[in-house]
Amino acid sequence: MTLVLGYMRSGSSLTADIIRCNHGDFYIFEPLHGLIELSIKQNSPVRFLNGTRVRIAQDDRNINNMMADMLYNWFTCDFRQIDLLSLSNEFIHIFTPEHDTYFNCLRGLRMKSALIRTIDKCLHILEERCKIANSRIYKTIRLPMASVSKLLERLPSLKVVHLIRDPRAILQSQLVEGLADKIKFSNISNLTCTQMRNDVINMKSLVVNYPGRLQRLVYENLAVHPIEVSKKLYNFLNARFDRNVEGFVNYLTTGPVSKCNYCTNRGNSSYNAFKWMKTIRPTYHRIVDQHCREIYREIGYRQLSFYDLKSKKNTWNPNAYQRSVSL
Template sequence: MRVRFSVKGAILVGCLTIILVDLLLIASLSNVQHPSERSTNDNSSRLISKKSPRTPIEIRPIIVLSTFRTGSTLAGEIIQQAEDTFYLYEPLNPLNYVLYQLQNATLHLVNGSVRSVGPYDFPNVSIDILKALINCDFSSLDIETASHGFLFYSRRSIPYISCVNLNKRKTTLFQAVNKCLHIWKESCESSKFRIIKVVRLSLDWMERLLQTFPNLMVVHLVRDPRAIQISRSKLGENIFEDIRKSFTELCTLLSWNIYFETRLNGTYGRIFRLYYEKLALRPLETSMWLYKRLALRYTPKVRAHVHRLTRAGLPDECPTCAGRANSSAHVHSWRGLFNQSQLNDIEEVCGTYLKELGYS
């Protein structure tokens, strides 16, 4: 009997033990996390332990608007030397090139979506691009804009575009842009002054940006149209084939911009005119005035850079570069290049503009 009792007792204890172990195992399994859940929670813990994001800065967008060969490269190069600036050199050029070549095109965006555009969509798409750039929303840009070689003219974009060029050798351009995009975005978001040089839009389109960005300033850069045309001719444009036609087209656009400068200033008051001639003849004085108008800090480093660009005897072999041996020598370089008959035609089609801006 004792032996029989012991066996039964042992069996009973064993069964109870198995049941208890099963219960404990079930309880422990219910607390085990899936690896992805554990990773998410770990990341959350790390995010909580990190410092809270910095307070958003009050951005001050600046558009330098002009026409082709007005001296905007010099003006942009001077402005981008200021502290706390993020400068972009003609970001609308890729879109202009695509539509010029194809008329109708499909833009492939960095975020993976596509956008169909036609020749008449250029102004609207351009405004969307400018808004995205000011907001550092680079994922909504098309791949061409986000990877264009002009980004090397923007010193704070160089690390990003260098990263893209390095990575696209071993992967697709789309993948390279997305891999490096955070570099560009961080550089933009950390800058108070976001400056964009624009030569492909007329001034009336600035109203949409003035409405969207209450701190936006527009620098309207102007130049004598005779000097503009001579500068264009050096790049291969045949302005002498039909003087009246070429100057009529140019001065119509210039007059249009002046009209909207006055009109929009009546509502917004944030557009001011910069004469290229003043910047070229008195670069130190004018650049200091420009910095003051834009609330930028004019430092000895900026002053030295302006001097290097305009007075330091840099070679003049590059017609599209900002630097000049002596910028003042280019102001009246057009004189003597037109005969009297041509000057009479120019006066006839551009006389109102020349007189209003003091060029006559």
């Protein structure tokens, strides 16, 4: 069992695809998307297959605990304890086409019966595939590291990959894709780096309490050294890195650069990882520096002047400790 914990536009899709390139894995792109959509709507209850309705108390601890419980149900293939919105979310169709048999079943019956009856008739497709899978892999950008201990305690075979990327790259990518409001950019930068800082702090204690079960993965290092880092990643997951896996990693990370921002195989991974350095504007660069200096120091990112960015090819320059705790 593998959980990839990342951030919006942190390179988590590439990382998850490298992990799950073996046939027989059961993978969901963002199993918590539906639950989060409900959590921001105070009058919308969480609905389950048995007809139960649960209203989410609007505090972080309650929501985080519910997300951890829901991920536990995903990992144990207990889909009848997962909220209806997550089980019918478009993300399943868009980002995991291997589950289209299930999603097409939903789509074919949706107009003929209520959502509960529709899911009830189709859910066996998802359940059977999950139960026979060689491994179960879930990628989320929504679960805080503080909630991971609950999963590690309940799932002894779970491994957690904490994916970190330069926050300047994350936030610039969000701007380019229209995922960050330019007017509220300072607040968004502060929230993003506060979350990353809290996750890094919480992971330090988790590594002590659950040795060998968590590993930091620096996206820039994966982008520059895809084969070397992928081998280390597979070793951490106790998975076999063979010629087929190596060929797939090469396919994902080399070749001409693709303009498809949401495709995994976008070509030259090193170019894609650092192109933000040529496009970020001085104002936004200054704002991210203001809020994210602590993350730079913690992970090993260079804090560079706006003009020095143009002459550098990599922002990750870790010390011995930072390299020892990172893939």
